[in-house]
Amino acid sequence: SKFQVQLPNPNQSNSVGVRGTIGYIAPEYGFGSDVSTDGDVYSYGILLLEMMTAKKPTDKIFQGGLNLHDFARMAAPENIADIVDPLLLTEVEHNETGQKSEQCPMQQCLISIIKVGVACSMESPQDRMDISKVVTELLRIKEILNQN
Template identity: 50%
Template sequence: MIAHVSDFGLATIISEAINYSQCQTNSLAPKGSIGYIAPEYGTGANPSTYEDVYSYGILLLEMVTGKRPSDDLFKDDLGLHQFAKMALPESVMNIVDRRLLSEEIEVIRHNRNDNRVSSMMHECLVSLVKIGVSCFAESPKARKEIKDVIVELQKVRDFFLAPTVVRNV
């Protein structure tokens, strides 16, 4: 559970550098962490905020699964995105980092409505993984806008924190 710095905002910085008349060519080389930058970024595509959405999706999936994009598990054509997508929706609990679930497991143990709480937790985790996966569309323009990602994340939060769930921990 260690926080990592992300590449968000990189597209804006580089777009400004491209428009800056005295920028040096070496400042336009791809910058960011391997596994976190969008694939088109390395092919010379113009920087855009859609690349930041890609990076955000990686970070979200990393937080939910506890796996980094450079994990030894990911070889050949299997990456974090495919790993998460293959688990949707039935097997999502198998890929979730157990450290995220410790409190929720206690809630389920002590709550009479444990099936409801368990179902809500599963639905929220499926939604989080879907949001992360949706940030990976191959075409940058097919990716969500970050404002739409935020709206979806807020819906997940509101659903999970709904007052209809009684928590007796």
């Protein structure tokens, strides 16, 4: 049996289409922008928000112009407990009166992670957090958690 390899013709263009799930791909890809690290940052931000809220960007509540980014942005930081996955909130410390403390380290870390997710998922690529700053901020959050 013979095998044959066909190399691409150098005179033909070979374009790779952007594939992904609605809600995770950067908005600029819908306008024909090239694949970029800015788009990856957007997707990472949406993934962070999904992990923190237990909501998918395609959930039914995100209709009529509301999306996961805006949902998280509008809640942070005052109403963070309303949007965070309840399983994550079971770790939040309580103050002496038994009420949730807005200043406890775990609560502050949840707020910080959601802020990173929001900063990564800004609509405009120029407004998104740089990936090196994302790493720095997440390492800072990890240090706070490790101290407590």
